[in-house]
Amino acid sequence: SSVLSDGDSSAGADDTNTGNTAADDTNARNTAADDMGTGNAAADDTNTGNTAAIEVDDVENDVGDDVIVDAAVEKEGNLDPVDERIRLYQYDPVEVGHIRYVEISLGRYVQLKTIAVKPPAFEISNFLTPEECERIKELALDAGLLTSLTVGKNLLYSGIDETKVIYNATEWKQKFAECDNNTDKILDFTEVLHCLPGLQEGELVPPAILDTLYVQLKLDLDSDGLIDAKELWLIHLENKTIEIEEWLSRWRGGELPKVPRRGRHRISEQAWIEWENSTDPTIMAIRDRVTALTKLDRNIVFSSESLQVVRYYPGGHYHAHYDSQRIKKNKPCIHSTRGLDLEGSDRLCRYITILYYLQNVEGGGETAFPLAEFENVSIEYRKNLKSDYDYTDLKHNCYKNLNVKPEFGKAIMWYNYYIDEATGWMSSRNTHSLHGGCEVTEGTKWIANNWITVDDVYERQMELHARRFQPTEDNKKAESENETGVDENDRTEEDDIPNEAEDEGIDKGEKESNNDNINDLTNDNAISTDETHESTPSTDKTESDDLPKGHTEF
Ligand SMILES: O=C(O)CCC(=O)C(=O)O
Ligand SMILES: [Fe+2]
The missing domain is CATH 1.10.238 (Recoverin; domain 1)
Known part of the structure; x- marks a missing residue:
């Protein structure tokens, strides 16, 4: 599959970016706050030469003061008539423990606390209300939770x-x-x-x-x-x-x-909840809140993937992986995993992961980042590390590095890619963003993944917005017809949707060691597909007297 063959020339490119762009603390910060939630293309341009993502933060010395926020302030003279491109926002993590406040809906502020600089990762308590958590679980149960497939x-x-x-x-x-x-x-x-x-x-x-x-x-x-x-x-x-x-x-x-x-690789169940076209009040509210939180163009947020709800029982886990794939020439972003071409013409492109914890877990179930804050994440270094302990094994090595405890309503957000300072657009994948779910030892873990997808080719992303959000009547009709067709097919046919790009072991130079691992596992060929872990978003199974050839349908 596409994922299996991913160890090509772009492999390792991530490593060269360590510590630059968004994660760079040396970027000067302005004193005024950015505008929020408005596709703030021009606003960032005043940050001369900086990453688009450098947040302007006026509260860093005022942690704990309820009323202080980095609320929207219109900056003057920040409209550059030459460059009208949208720039991708990325928060400056500043340092671990750094706190800022962000207005996520009118008059409602949340605290964004930096939990890692590499990758830039943040924790937001009470991002969802208990009712919203319950509603998401309910929607997932309605949709039907299915086990991830390979x-x-x-x-x-x-x-x-x-x-x-x-x-x-x-x-x-x-x-x-x-x-x-x-x-x-x-x-x-x-x-x-x-x-x-x-x-x-x-x-x-x-x-x-x-x-x-x-x-x-x-x-x-x-x-x-x-x-x-x-x-x-x-x-x-x-x-x-x-x-x-x-x-x-x-x-x-x-x-x-x-x-x-x-x-x-993964023991869990999952369901998909409509995002872009949802009319569910909870989802609509979250969509708006995420737009404000991420400070991204609304169209980017709205055209992102459906919400993926995941449930783990005791014994469940999800070994370390990347949510997204390396950037590759001529591989467009797949904004909905439903249509993913497993032969490899499309690519996962999850710029941001926002992970919601929908309930507390009695034991285990932390989200772990085995490479967070590592100075060195070169292939060489990781190979050495792996001979010491398998840092991708979150059943056994959960507590070696940063891990986040699931807490009702809490969200964590991190960036899977760097930003190119010159273009203000996505650059290479951030190797530090490797993560996964530790083994649940007691209770049930419910989370939801909210992936914000962005095409690495700016023009393609803009075309998507044009298609989705300013459709002519004909377009609209064609799209909706097409979508129904695709869904129907996917539900009864091959519905293997990579839920993450690849296992850490797939990285160039590590494939062999991953295979070693596989050999350990009793040579079972079911495990050899461990490298590409997929999910199935649909519960619809075809009833038929004959088993369809080559499928698990009954
Ligand atoms: O369960 C977790 O904490 C992490 C889940 C995850 O990484 C994913 O579903 O992609
Ligand atoms: Fe993930």
Whole structure:
């Protein structure tokens, strides 16, 4: 897939940018506040020669004073008639602990606290109200939460000659339905306890152990952490029953099979919530607030990806990864992961990640940044580091560096890219932005990812705005027709949407070591797709008597 082949000449380019542009504290700061929430192209131009992102901050010495804010102040003479380009705003992190106040809606200010300079990362308590958190969860449940999938499931299935097996759909649907309590056509860890041969009724097998079982006995062919009808059928067809029983009795006897160290790249479920066209009052309010918070052009914020809600149960985690991909020539930004071309003509382009914590977590579940504030993030250095400990393994190495505790309503925001000072537009990916979700040990973790997508080619971004926001009647009609079509297709066909660009291990020079890791993992080919972790935004599954070739649909 595109992601797998990403280790090309642009690899390592990130490293050359360490410490420059936005993260540069030497940039002079003005005394007046920037304008906010208004596509403040010209406003930044007064910051001569600086990154567009340098925030003008008049409160840094007044931390704690309720009334002091970096509210909007119109600056005079800041309109440069020659350069009408929008510049991408990026806050200057100043230093860890730095506090500023930002007006996110009329008269409502939030505190933006710097938690890292590299990458520029900020924490905002109470960005969402408890009601808003609940509403987002509700919308996610309505949309249906599905487990993240991995790219390559079709490859995994392709080894099976379906013409040689007789599949009695009716019989299997019935058998499957007996286990599939919530009729979502997929067996989660609880349901599988009633269905998988060899498992005893009422027996408590932790998800992590089931996960290991799936991996080691190759039960979960699409590596989504769940058993679907076809997988269940193949378990019986290939007489894996005895193998499973043996495996479990070894586990019961305390003779634990080798548990993969890293385990699966990601164990969580997710759902997508409409963003751009949402008419839900909560989402609309958040959209406006995010525009104010990010100080980005409204069109940029609005044309960004849908909100991704993620739920983790105990044992769930998300190893360190980048949310976005390196900039590559002729690879346009994909503003909606729904249409992602896995063959690689499009690129994830998440300039900003805003992550909302929708509830407290009783144990674990921090968001970790294994490379935050590192002076050196060169490939060489990281390789060395990895031989010391696998910093991408957030099941085992969560607490080595910066990590953020989930707290109801809190948001964290960070930049995945630098800004080019000359153009005021996106520059290379920030290597420090590597992050992930530590293992949840107790309780349920609910978060939402709000990715602000920006095309690295300015003109392409402007074309998008023109298409989306000033459409002619014809355009409008064409777009809406087209979108419906795409959704329909995606829901029943290949719906593998990379939710992050690539695992840290994919970085050039590290692929081998990542493969080493994979070999550790019992050579299971489901794991070899670990490099591209995908998600599925839709719950719609096609009901059909025949299993579609090469798909997990039932
Ligand atoms: O769960 C977390 O804290 C991080 C999640 C994340 O990085 C993602 O979903 O891309
Ligand atoms: Fe992420």
